[in-house]
Amino acid sequence: MSTRKPAAVPSVEEVDTSYLESLIGYNARRAALSVIEVFLDRMAVYGLRPVDFSVLSLITHNPGITSRQLCTTLGMLPPNLVGMINNFEKRDLVMRKPHPRDGRAMGLHLTAAGHKLMRDAERTAAELERDVGARLSAAENKTLIRLLQKIYLHRTETA
């Protein structure tokens, strides 16, 4: 049944992925997962997942940022941020302070320990960026980031 004539039940020797590889979404997702895999590995020593790093990095560069601003920026939902911030407080990385002009809100700030951790973590991130980026030339790197931003920073006219 599989020797001479076209097999009624074919099998696959090598998987043809050419169609999927022609789709932007598929490629972007695969690339993101590839980088995140390395990220998970190297940030493990700091006890930080990618989302932890993103949140702490935003607090680092935006002292006093509120939970609401973090959620809007990172596309997270408020209930899912609460536990993260609580953990950061338990680890003495982040402090909640009353917002100077809005009694409902809490401003988020790094502690001294938080600053120290993020100095190391951002250095590691820079090394990772250099290693991953080494798969591309410097110009390609710049181009890639520019094109990716054109994809997701498009101002939606329809919605």
Next chain:
Amino acid sequence: MSTRKPAAVPSVEEVDTSYLESLIGYNARRAALSVIEVFLDRMAVYGLRPVDFSVLSLITHNPGITSRQLCTTLGMLPPNLVGMINNFEKRDLVMRKPHPRDGRAMGLHLTAAGHKLMRDAERTAAELERDVGARLSAAENKTLIRLLQKIYLHRTETA
């Protein structure tokens, strides 16, 4: 720091995301999520999530592909594929046939209904690709896919 004297408790008017936006992983993830958002919306009429589309597309272009091959190609775990295939069988989109040369394996094949659905779904995917790609020029589009593949198709020398 903002108006006159350095505020003891600063607040944030506009969130500075410049640091995160310099990282490849962050940009790739944001771009992927942006495309997937549109994908979810347009594929809803077919009852297909991105991963469903990927699996059915691989079966379409690789009739007789096994679960093992699907998992390896898409980075999924076998237990998580079983339920998907069961659903596809219930919806009369996919059939399991005994593998011609390996009694342990099952080859996966589209039914007639599956072929019809995927013709429509791949047409929709092509339209989506055209619309998302319209944010970029044709040349940029080609470049973007090439660079993304250089990121995730790198042959790892270390591991």
Next chain:
DNA sequence: TATTGTTATACTCTATAACTATA
């Protein structure tokens, strides 16, 4: 002994509803 497919299950991530206090 190793591999394919499967079951059961645990764990994480994401999403929804509702409450409080402040605006």
Next chain:
DNA sequence: TATAGTTATAGAGTATAACAATA
């Protein structure tokens, strides 16, 4: 009335261990 933060909880997605059938 609307918003920021929170709680509790449901649902989806992802992970590990173990088993039967076959290689």
